[in-house]
Amino acid sequence: MKNLVGKLLRIMRYPIKGFCGEEIVQIKLKKNHGIAHDRRWAIRNGSTPQDSAHDWQACQTFVRMTQHEDLPLYNVEHCKNSLYLRHPNGERIAIKKYKNHTEQLSSWFSHNDMGLSKSNDSTAYWDHKDAHISIINISTVKAIAKTAGIDFDPQRYRGNLLIETKEPWSEFALVGHRVSIGSVELEVLRPIERCKSTSVNPATGVSDTNIPHLLSSQYGHVYCGVYARVVRAGVIEKNDNIYVVSPAKNAIEDGSRTSTAPSPEQWPRFMQLVKRVKESHNVESFWFKDPLANVIGDIVPASYLRLHIQGDYGPITRSYTISKSNISDGTLRLSIKKESGEAQFSPWIHSMLQVGDTLLASGPFVDPAMTWRPDIKPHKELLIITAGIGITVATSIIARLKKSNYSSTVNIAYSVRYKKDSALWQEILEDTCLLETVTPFLYVTQEQGLRQTKDKKNGRINVSNITKNLTLDNIQVFLCGPASFSKSMRDSLNHKGVSNDDIHEDVFYSPKSFSAGMYNKPANKEPSLSETSPISFVHASGEISNLLWKPEHGTLLNAVEQSGISISANCRSGACRSCLYRIEGDIENLIPPVSPAPKNWAYLCCAAPLSSVTIKGKVNSQ
Structure with a gap:
């Protein structure tokens, strides 16, 4: 029905890709075709030779609004079955096959080797x-x-x-x-x-x-x-x-x-709530059915979802760790603490979302700075230190260790105020019983009269105690908890000789909101560096391109693109994460990104160098 x-x-x-459009009232559509005459023509920017078959080509091949904002001011005119492109100054070009108008187009758009392209009848120059x-x-x-x-x-x-x-x-x-x-x-x-x-x-x-x-x-x-x-x-x-x-x-x-x-995990889609499970007095697990589960496949440890709702005062987005997932039925679990005070999202989901309801979500995402995987570094000993609802990261890691039969030593330390706060700890204990190399430690900081055992202690986490059986020069550490907790644990580990390179602090951000005025195209900050600076760009193949950043470039992205290197960059405002790259060297942000880049990473569309810089590695946008 x-x-x-x-x-x-x-x-x-x-009719011409990137330029103004025309409205029609009725149209006949063919199977596997677009609207007749839609984006059949495009203007090559000289970066890519004309395709002799006139097949589809990517948008980077053509003049487009990301680099020429005034394209809507050029008129596309039909006159006696002919198509014309009119410059805002009145100058006109007849759009005809096999006629390139190279000189005239180059004077309009300041590119070399420009020309007109018309697609073949089976395609068009869609995005x-x-x-x-x-x-x-x-x-x-x-x-x-x-x-x-x-x-x-x-x-x-x-x-x-x-x-x-x-x-x-x-x-x-x-x-x-x-x-x-x-x-x-x-x-x-x-x-x-x-x-x-x-x-x-x-x-x-x-x-x-x-x-x-x-x-x-x-x-x-x-x-x-x-x-x-x-x-x-x-x-x-x-x-x-x-x-x-x-x-x-x-x-x-x-x-x-x-x-x-974009890869499917980026797509916002409606997930259906299929089950709710009470985990503690203030934590409940929400099991969602993901309609994209078949194309996303395996979910790596420490992945998270973003949930999107309309709140009383506007849209709200929050990020939650996927504490467990089942590939067989396409479900995943978010274990969410009901926060008090001014929190809006968690009280809403605890009180309003019922089994059968749907919720807009995107993900799973994972911090690109996290390099450890049990199948990549199987001989690393692991130390997982977590507090409060940060245990959700631990459950996802332990589940993966169990699945992969991880054989190296693993210690997990969990800190809570009261024993009643220890949501999912029983699940951790049950899973670690199946892993002979895992030792759990529970630390309860504020409960009086707690019966202490070898793996259950009063007080704060004792780093010396939880690292006794570990080889500290062959260790991977996961920290997840409040910022002050993570800093304290990191300082203690550093004091014992553990390098920051071996410590992964699980940080994911719900995007920052800005006042409405922030969207009215604020002026970018001027670069602090007033002289040219060398840049080394390391391609995925390992090849290195050496280029020069100039103050007039502004961002690193502009410098890279103007050197002739083509990279993915969509929003140019630190929002889509397409141009998130690893960085060596000092940088500053000329544009405030929506969410902070991980340590030693940068959004090329936001960042400018403060010294010589090496750009290397690529991450899929998340």
Whole structure:
């Protein structure tokens, strides 16, 4: 049975990629094709030679708004079956196949070896090869605008189909489903990651609102809209109703295979709560069913989810460790302490979320600075030190050790105020009984009359006691707890000769919120360094490119790109984490990132050098 979910309000197409669009009332769609004439033309920026087959090419090949904000001011005109591109100064180019207009385009956009490209009939220059149709939910756009306190023209998201549903963000629930509009059926593949081009006001050609920064800091992700493909040809028309027809068997799998698209763990999606379990007087476990479990697969220890809700005073995002997961049924567990005081999220989830309800979530994510894995460093001895609800990290690590038959020595120390606070400790004890090399220690700091045993003590964690049987020059330490606790433990370990390189402090951040004014394109800080500085860029292959940063570059990202090195960079505001790289050398942030970079890492789009810098290694955006 079809389920009515919304209405089609507008149909748009963009004949030349990156430039202004045109509205149409009705269009016939073919199977496995986009809207006729949508993004069939593009202007090469000279970075990549013309593809002789005129097949799909990535957006980095073409002139685009991330580097040319004024593109919306160029008019695309139809005149007697011809297509023209008009410069804001009135100069005009006839868009014709086999005519490049290299000299004229180079004078407009200041690139060398420019030219016009027209795709072949089986494709177009979409952002991804499979992104035939982009769908934007006006309800979501309105919600974002309300959060920012700014009105937005939905055309800044450059969608083909502008729809309206009852609830904002409900378009994410369409992923993995077949929907019908008019006589057409579409399969929805994945959500759309938003880049810097959405910050450009289509009416002025000026970047006036930092949309990726707004999305990430307020909503915990940088997604708005979904991509779809046509699976049944037909006609769509403005004001058609939109129905969910059925699940689409292969849509999610196919959507996750596209190499240029974000990996599935990044996608916001609705997870269903399938079970609640009371763990202690103030901790409860919430088991969720993940619709992407089949394409995400194994969840590594110390991974976390971001949960997204609409609070009384705006959107709220919180991060919680995945304390356990079951690959067999696609479920995962979040063990959440009910906080007091001004906390909003944990009281809400404890009191309001019931079995059968759904919740928007993204992840699993893991700190890219964490290099240890039991299958990578199986001979490392482990020391896990945790306090309070930080035990959720310990349960995920112990579960992995049990699964991998880890044979090296493992000590785990857990600190709580009162024994009643020791949520999940019994689970730890039961799991460690199956691992002969694991020794657990429970420290209770404030309970009087506690019956002490070899592995249960009054007082604070004694680092000398919990490291007696460990080889400190062959150790990996995990710390998880309040900042003051972790600092105290780190200082004690350093005093015993344990290097900071062998200590992983589990830190994950719920994105910071900023005042609405922060999104009105604040001026970036000027670099402190007034002279050129050498940069070494270490490629994944091990090859090293030596380049020179100049003050006029501003960020490291600009210096890298202008040297001819192409890297992934979407938001250019420290929100999407696409350009998060390991760094050697001193840096500063010219743009405040939404969440802090891990130690010895930097967002290239935010950072500038304070000395010579080496950039190395790549992490998938998280």
